[in-house]
Amino acid sequence: xxxxxVMKSRTRLLQSTLLISFFCSALxxxxxxxxxxxxPSTVIIKDGHPVNFAIHGFIEFRSLSELFPxxxxxxHRWPGNSTFDDAKRQxxxxxxxxxxxxxxxxxxxxxxxxETLFTHTExxxxxxxxxxxxxxxxxxxxxxxAVQQKWKHAINCWSAAxxxxxxxxxxxxxxxxxxPLYGATYDSTExxxxxxxxxxxxxxxDLNALLTTFEQQSWTPWLARLDADPGLYLPNAYAIEFLRxxxxxxxFRWFRDQLTTHNLQPSEHVRAAQRRTxxxxxxxxxxxxxxxxxxxxxxxxxxxxxLPDDPLRATLARSHFDAIYLADRKMPFISEExxxxxxxxxxxxxxxxxxxxxxxISIPVEIRLEHFLNDGDSPDIPIPIxxxxxxxxxxxxxxx
Numbered sequence: 001x002x003x004x005x006v007m008k009s010r011t012r013l014l015q016s017t018l019l020i021s022f023f024c025s026a027l028x029x030x031x032x033x034x035x036x037x038x039x040p041s042t043v044i045i046k047d048g049h050p051v052n053f054a055i056h057g058f059i060e061f062r063s064l065s066e067l068f069p070x071x072x073x074x075x076h077r078w079p080g081n082s083t084f085d086d087a088k089r090q091x092x093x094x095x096x097x098x099x100x101x102x103x104x105x106x107x108x109x110x111x112x113x114x115e116t117l118f119t120h121t122e123x124x125x126x127x128x129x130x131x132x133x134x135x136x137x138x139x140x141x142x143x144x145x146a147v148q149q150k151w152k153h154a155i156n157c158w159s160a161a162x163x164x165x166x167x168x169x170x171x172x173x174x175x176x177x178x179x180p181l182y183g184a185t186y187d188s189t190e191x192x193x194x195x196x197x198x199x200x201x202x203x204x205x206d207l208n209a210l211l212t213t214f215e216q217q218s219w220t221p222w223l224a225r226l227d228a229d230p231g232l233y234l235p236n237a238y239a240i241e242f243l244r245x246x247x248x249x250x251x252f253r254w255f256r257d258q259l260t261t262h263n264l265q266p267s268e269h270v271r272a273a274q275r276r277t278x279x280x281x282x283x284x285x286x287x288x289x290x291x292x293x294x295x296x297x298x299x300x301x302x303x304x305x306x307l308p309d310d311p312l313r314a315t316l317a318r319s320h321f322d323a324i325y326l327a328d329r330k331m332p333f334i335s336e337e338x339x340x341x342x343x344x345x346x347x348x349x350x351x352x353x354x355x356x357x358x359x360x361i362s363i364p365v366e367i368r369l370e371h372f373l374n375d376g377d378s379p380d381i382p383i384p385i386x387x388x389x390x391x392x393x394x395x396x397x398x399x400x
Contacts, residue, residue, distance in 0.1 A: 032112045034120045034128045037105070038144060040065035041134055044110060051110045053103040055096060056241040057376030067100040068137055077230070084230045092234070094139050101143040103375040106156060117148050154370040155363060157390065159285065168359045169369065169390065172285035178276045179353070181345055182326060185276040189345050190285040190293075195274035196341070197296035197333075197380075199320030204259055204273075205266035206319055210299065211252050213315060219247040226305060238377035239301055246298050258291045296321075300333040301379055339381045346393045357397045369394060 036042045043062045044051040052060045061067045074096060075089040105113045117125070125148055129141045155163055159172035167173060171190040178185040179192070186192040226232055226240050233240055245251070262282060264273060274283060274292060283292070299321040306313040316322060324331040324338050331338040350360045363369065369390045377383050 030112070032116045034116055034124060035131065037113055037116050038125070038128050038132055039134060040068070040132070040136060044107075044113060046110045046112075051107055051113075053100065053107060054374045054376070055100055055103065056238045057374060058241045058245045061100070064100065064104060065134065067097075068135075071096045071100070071137065078228075081230055088230075093137065094143075097137060097139055098143045098146060099375045102147045102150075102372065105147055106151065106372050108158075108160070108374050111162065114151065117144075118151065120148075122148060150370075153366065154368040157369055157371050158373060165359050165363050168356065172289070174281065174285065175349075175353075176280075178280065179345075179349060181348060186274070187276055187281050187283075188285050188288075189349055190288045191274050191276075191283070192345055193342070193380075194288045194293040194296065195271045196324060196326055197293070197300065198270040199325045200269065200271055202270045202319060203266065204264050204268050204270060207259060207270065207295065208256060208266070210315070210319060211256050213312070214247070214298075214302075215249055215252045217247075217312065222306075223247065236305075236379070239305075239379035242294075242379065243298065243301055243305075246294065247302075255291070255295050258287075297379060304332075304334055334379060339385055342381055342386065343389045343393065346389065347396075350393050350397050351400050357400065360394045361398045363394070365394075365398070 032044060041063055050062045052062055054060045055067070055070065059070065061070070071093050075093050078084045105117050107113055120128075122145060125144060126141065129144060132140075155161075155166050157166045157169040159167060159170040161167045161170070171193060172188060174188050175186075178187060179189060181189075181192045182196075186195070223240070223244055226236075226243075270292070274288065276282075299316055299319070303313055303316040303321050306316075313322075321333075324333060324341075326341070329337075331341070349356050351357060369387065371383055371387050371390065378386065
């Protein structure tokens with residue numbers, strides 16, 4: 001009997017060892033080699049699906065080799081335009097290449113590309129790049145090296161970051177006790193940031209009426225005007241691609257469908273609906289961004305980019321999408337004054353709320369706080385400004 005028990009135990013141990021060995025081998029096989037990462041034609045697969053990356057958040061690619069023709073098309077997009085000379089074309093090509101490589105590496109859905117780049121030396125990276133036999137554009141090596149140098153000394157602060165401090169430093173981080181801002185309580189800083197884009201008087205019925213108006217518009221010529229001018233398109237590329245994605249009938253229907261959920265009533269005031277007045281977390285931070293935030297951004301951006309005599313501009317102004325209204329302040333949507341409001345609300349979270357102050361000062365000063373999401377930007381507060389504020393508030397917290 002004792003021998004039988006021993007034999008069974010040994011069998012189970014052997015089976016466990018074999019299983020561990022198998023899974024370790026499987027995990028090792030799933031890793032991405034540095035050579036595969038830098039090879040332009042590589043399509044990274046996860047769970048049987050390609051891991052896409054993007055330029056301007058919405059223009060997606062499966063491989064870097066797919067990115068190259070897009071870069072070429074953009075550099076030849078405005079032929080004969082005297083304001084878009086050869087120097088600017090070359091600059092744009094370098095910028096798009098760098099952004100594409102970074103989006104490929106710092107993926108929102110697969111940590112393996114970042115792990116590969118992070119766990120290799122610069123010399124190893126350069127050797128792998130020197131062994132690439134496929135065609136690559138000028139600056140390909142420099143783009144990879146620059147991305148590696150940046151992220152060897154930075155931490156990506158977003159809601160799904162593997163690092164707990166990085167998650168906490170996201171605007172999406174839920175605050176159990178709520179955060180008091182401008183006389184009301186919000187579930188997160190994201191809830192305030194999106195709610196404030198709506199005037200106090202705007203109701204759900206008002207938004208549905210605007211969506212009906214937008215559904216009746218022809219947006220192709222409106223977008224074509226933005227596309228035709230490199231002086232307008234290039235500084236606002238993310239905002240314009242965001243509008244191209246959202247100014248569609250199926251998106252208007254999607255927004256309308258969202259407004260019928262969460263027990264929203266037509267007479268309900270939109271900003272108040274996003275505050276904590278009863279049970280917490282009526283909307284998640286994700287819903288704040290993709291429903292309330294995106295819808296408000298559409299209205300504000302259409303007002304911003306419409307011509308002065310466009311009747312739609314007057315319609316949006318009557319619904320107070322001509323600016324951000326907060327207390328006695330009226331701030332243009334794309335303005336330094338509105339953007340600096342982010343720093344104001346972070347003063348509350350990181351300077352007045354002790355548990356968050358301790359988190360932000362826990363990250364060593366030699367590690368830069370960054371925010372990179374699939375090369376998505378933000379028209380209300382561009383990522384470079386956002387990142388600058390984030391590092392500034394850490395410095396303030398350390399001195400506070």
